[in-house]
Amino acid sequence: MKSVSWLLVIGLGVAVAACPSNPPPQNTTPVIDTAAENQRVRDSIAAAQAEADRLAREERDRIARQREADSLAALSRNAEGVRNTLAAMIHFDLDKSNIRSDDMGALDQKVAILQANSELRIRIAGHCDERGSDEYNLALGNRRAQSAKQYLVSHGIDASRIETQSWGEERPLVDGHDESAWSQNRRDEFEIISGGDNLRRPS
Amino acid sequence: MRAARRLGGLPVCGCAVLLTAQPLNRLTAQDTTAIDRGVRIGIIYRPGVRPGLVILPRKGGGLDSVRAIVARDLDYSDRFEVITLPGGDSIRLATPGSTGRTTAGSTRRATAATGTSVAQGTSLNYPLYQALGADFALDVTAAGDTTVATLHDIAAASVRRSVRAHLPPPGDADFRQAVHRLADQALQAALGTPGIAATRILFVRDGKVYQIDQDGADMKLVSSTDRQAMSPAWGADGRHFAYMEFQAGKGWLYLQDMGSGKRMAVSTTGTALDFTPAFSPDGQTMAFSRATEEGTDLYTINIKNNCCLRRLTVGRFSDNLSPTFSPDGQRIAFVSTRPGLPQIYVMAADGTDQQLFAPFDYGVTGSSNAPEWSPDGQSVAFHRDVAGTLQVFVLDVRTRTVRQLTSVGRNEDPTWAPDSRHLAFVSDRSGYRQLWIIDLDTGRIRPLLQQSGARLPAWSPRLSEAPSSTP
Numbered sequence: 001m002k003s004v005s006w007l008l009v010i011g012l013g014v015a016v017a018a019c020p021s022n023p024p025p026q027n028t029t030p031v032i033d034t035a036a037e038n039q040r041v042r043d044s045i046a047a048a049q050a051e052a053d054r055l056a057r058e059e060r061d062r063i064a065r066q067r068e069a070d071s072l073a074a075l076s077r078n079a080e081g082v083r084n085t086l087a088a089m090i091h092f093d094l095d096k097s098n099i100r101s102d103d104m105g106a107l108d109q110k111v112a113i114l115q116a117n118s119e120l121r122i123r124i125a126g127h128c129d130e131r132g133s134d135e136y137n138l139a140l141g142n143r144r145a146q147s148a149k150q151y152l153v154s155h156g157i158d159a160s161r162i163e164t165q166s167w168g169e170e171r172p173l174v175d176g177h178d179e180s181a182w183s184q185n186r187r188d189e190f191e192i193i194s195g196g197d198n199l200r201r202p203s
Numbered sequence: 204m205r206a207a208r209r210l211g212g213l214p215v216c217g218c219a220v221l222l223t224a225q226p227l228n229r230l231t232a233q234d235t236t237a238i239d240r241g242v243r244i245g246i247i248y249r250p251g252v253r254p255g256l257v258i259l260p261r262k263g264g265g266l267d268s269v270r271a272i273v274a275r276d277l278d279y280s281d282r283f284e285v286i287t288l289p290g291g292d293s294i295r296l297a298t299p300g301s302t303g304r305t306t307a308g309s310t311r312r313a314t315a316a317t318g319t320s321v322a323q324g325t326s327l328n329y330p331l332y333q334a335l336g337a338d339f340a341l342d343v344t345a346a347g348d349t350t351v352a353t354l355h356d357i358a359a360a361s362v363r364r365s366v367r368a369h370l371p372p373p374g375d376a377d378f379r380q381a382v383h384r385l386a387d388q389a390l391q392a393a394l395g396t397p398g399i400a401a402t403r404i405l406f407v408r409d410g411k412v413y414q415i416d417q418d419g420a421d422m423k424l425v426s427s428t429d430r431q432a433m434s435p436a437w438g439a440d441g442r443h444f445a446y447m448e449f450q451a452g453k454g455w456l457y458l459q460d461m462g463s464g465k466r467m468a469v470s471t472t473g474t475a476l477d478f479t480p481a482f483s484p485d486g487q488t489m490a491f492s493r494a495t496e497e498g499t500d501l502y503t504i505n506i507k508n509n510c511c512l513r514r515l516t517v518g519r520f521s522d523n524l525s526p527t528f529s530p531d532g533q534r535i536a537f538v539s540t541r542p543g544l545p546q547i548y549v550m551a552a553d554g555t556d557q558q559l560f561a562p563f564d565y566g567v568t569g570s571s572n573a574p575e576w577s578p579d580g581q582s583v584a585f586h587r588d589v590a591g592t593l594q595v596f597v598l599d600v601r602t603r604t605v606r607q608l609t610s611v612g613r614n615e616d617p618t619w620a621p622d623s624r625h626l627a628f629v630s631d632r633s634g635y636r637q638l639w640i641i642d643l644d645t646g647r648i649r650p651l652l653q654q655s656g657a658r659l660p661a662w663s664p665r666l667s668e669a670p671s672s673t674p
Contacts, residue, residue, distance in 0.1 A: 133572035139522040142494035164450035
């Protein structure tokens, strides 16, 4: 019985102590606790952030290292791809020098490459098929080279980065005397003059 | 050579065209009758108009090659009916040299540009040659170290003229040209007009410039580098030529001395694509085409002082190219794309008064290119796209009418002989592109060169002396 009384007294005491007769300490203590908690949260956020940053940095570095590794491993392949895109020929209709709509995409890709490689300078050479007059074809080839140059310049490429020339019908790509050969020979060729050592891909 | 006579049977329809189409014109020959309707063409071949000529055969004497070259030259002049003797020497009744001097009186008239001459051993059976249809007989003999060409006038039964020449030995670089000059003197003696035997033709093959005699002999490389060359053009004196060479993305113009082979770049060239050089007749000026960002335009430059670049055309949206001077130097014919397709235009040599030259039907007539003014000033030869292939045309400068000259295969880049009646041009009529020569008066056509790939021919002026001996 005696132990039960003790338990009751303790219980009462606890009950008295717990009763809301002393509000101020109850109020102040939680304020202090909140600030600390906020600080703690901030610290933890900062820590998490730092961790995230670190992870991100590591990831970035990893990606960069990976990219570098990739580009080192496949430098020639990538540069070759850019180079091929740059060198892709465009073609013309018989006795015409206007850019065909199906060639505009190819020229847009060249614009992007030229923008991504500010040191790059190119030469555009206009060619003709064998059907026209030999000497007139020099003038026509010149028109074809100029057409492509104007397209690139009108899309923001500095004109001083582009040289032009005409070969007329003197350098056929395909030997042959039919429309298949002629249509392949009516073309502009794109050649790197300088700045083509480390070609970057357009982003 | 008999074949030349057979031409007489060919052009019956040509004569019909002549009756209905045109007053008699100098440029009336045509290599075929298969021509599109609506194009004025014509063949005149008047049998008997051309004088008959016999080259007298001789046994021995070592001049067979001279005789053969002279005979071919005179045949290729297309001004004679060259008669081949059916029996060779057997037709020759009087032996030359030692025996007869029956017509001695008339030989006294004989003179030669080269100095004294007395026709020796010139007895001929004139009535016999007259019966064979000969108006002239040419006898080529040796007298010591000189070669004597004696021209007999058959109808007059006398020697018309005797020409002496010191020929270099056969095989010498100047031998053939010396023989050609002898042939030209014989032609001059017979007809009073200069010949074209002593001329050459420049052309391009595999990107290199070659020269060849008008009879197809002595082909020789003349361009001096491995770079690709185009558009050779003769200076009026026959001692220089110009051409264009591709170099580092540009077109360079070069002047080259025929004799020494030395060349020099035309000043101001090397900055752009310069092409189609053309000399003015006085040799002072070169006209050429220059392709830039603005297109292609015509310029002139003083090549004597290497100065004074002058722009003649401002095309902006059209190209202007392929200049050719009139023989008086006053005008330049050229190609302009201002009507949309290239056509033949003309202007004063200072660039003023530009106007259409060769008429065309807008939307119908094909591209016209490669004009060359004839040495006599009366005509401009050019080529024009006819139904997708090129044909040679001739513009009559006075009447401004055009005449289609060819219709077999693709025919292009005509160039005038100095007699203004022969044209060399490129044709694939035999299956591949090679050089051909047409005589506009008779319509006779012959291949100049058997090798394929020859193009852009340029016929020289008369070459009075071998350029190689007078650098």
